[in-house]
Amino acid sequence: MLSHLSQEQIKYRNDFREFADRVLVPNAARYDADQAIPDDVIADLAGRGYLGALLPAEAGGLGLGMVDYGLLTEELGRACQSIRNFVACQDMVAHSIWKWGTPEHRERRLPGILTGRTPAAFALTEPEVGSDAAAIETTAVADGASIVLRGTKKWISFARRAELFLVFALFEGRHTAFLVDRHTPGLSVEPIEGLLGLRGSMLGRISLEDCRIPATDLLGGPGLGLTFVASSALDIGRYSTAWGSVGLAQACLEACADYVGRRSQYDVRIKEHQLVQRLLADLITDTTATRLLCHHAGRAKELAEPTAVEHTLMAKYRASTVAVQAAAAAVQIHGAQGIGPELPVQRYYRDAKVLEIIEGTTQIQQTLLGRFAARTVQR
Known part of the structure; x- marks a missing residue:
């Protein structure tokens, strides 16, 4: 069943499987019951380069090809879906910063995500907005050198643990992305527990009440969100x-x-x-x-x-x-x-x-x- 893989990919797959069997499989039930992922597991994932694995080496990533990355996520998913989801969320935010961010964004934000010191969350979904992402109601208004965010995000994976949020809002009527630190005044997180599955994903509801961030934390440009x-x-x-x-x-x-x-x-x-x-x-x-x-x-x-x-x-x-x-x-x-x-x-x-x-x-x-x-x- 591995005939479609190169020898290097088979080695990757074996390494990923060994980690999953040794670290995740014995503990997946506990993550599910506790509805949380421990810090030591996040550190272990970071130490192996699994956070931001798609990023090139110069950005601190493993530079995995897409098939290689697929082999990683298959093994993580075989062992624990909450862990796989965590890695995916970090990759989604890290990739966004690497592709659309300024050099200052990359230098300031990426090391924390890749080392697990600054877990990230992708904040798009809202209480009344799911698949129709264009219908988001969260707003962003310029105020001098700042931008003020107002709105609510819900069902956000790892909101309870994240130190950095990639938030999507309407800025001058256009969909725009922003980087928001957890401890920004006006940002609060309400835990969501008792989920059907992926219970270790530490979901939360994010409230943004006159949440003021530097205008420089706009990611990618207005309208590109x-x-x-x-x-x-x-x-x-x-x-x-x-x-x-x-x-x-x-x-x-x-x-x-x-x-x-x-x-x-x-x-x-x-x-x-x-x-x-x-x-x-x-x-x-x-x-x-x-x-x-x-x-x-x-x-x-x-x-x-x-x-x-x-x-x-x-x-x-x-x-x-x-x-x-x-x-x-x-x-x-x-x-x-x-x-x-x-x-x-x-x-x-x-x-x-x-x-x-x-x-x-x-x-x-x-x-x-x-x-x-x-x-x-x-x-």
Whole structure:
């Protein structure tokens, strides 16, 4: 199953898997129960260069190719979706600063993100604004050498832990991005707990009440917030979610393969029951197929193909739906054990559903891909 990878990529994948198995798998249930990621894990991720791994070496990153990065997010997703989500959020903000920021932004902001000292959050979604990001209501008004932000952001991953927020607001009627420090007067965070899945993602609601920041903390220029800054960052988030979904499906497959070889019913190992074999057949086939779809999306990005964004949409759409199917099958195969807290498949089931919602819902992906298909056929 690794024939499509280079020897260097196989080594990367093995290194990523060793870290995930040693550090994350034994502790993922605790992160889920505590609804938080410990500081020592963030430091460990930073120490291995996993925060900002897409950035070039001169920026302090690992300079990973897109397929290499996909292998990382698959292994993180196989072990713990909250950790994968954390890494994705750091990459989204770090990439935005590297691509759209000034030299001063890069010098001042990137080291803190990459070392884990300044965790970052991507603050786009609002209480009444989800998929339709253009409808955001948060405003930014110039006031001398300052900009004053007013509004509310909700469902923001790692808002409870972040020291830096990438905030999107309407500035002079145009969508614009801003860098906002956590301790800026007027900024407050209310925790959101009790989530269905990705419970370690430390979500929060951000209130911006006459929050005054330096005008120099505008990122990318007025009017570039949605079309350029947010769109390129969200593309990374979708790509990470796609590969992470493959990782979750792989975790389901591994859990089931182990369980059916140990569990007996009617004096027969359940792996011998044909209906169980059917579930396993779909698990391994769908997981393998979506992995190759993600690999194709990564290669399209590396080759700068014109349809690379659409291939990422396909990968995220199919991989997230497969993750839900795989998790449902895993719970079914495990029976009563699958809904208990002792085994991880119930967590996989909860996490998988969230993957169909974040970074663009299944229905949004279907709409966009339907339009893409219609354009392609017309050619």
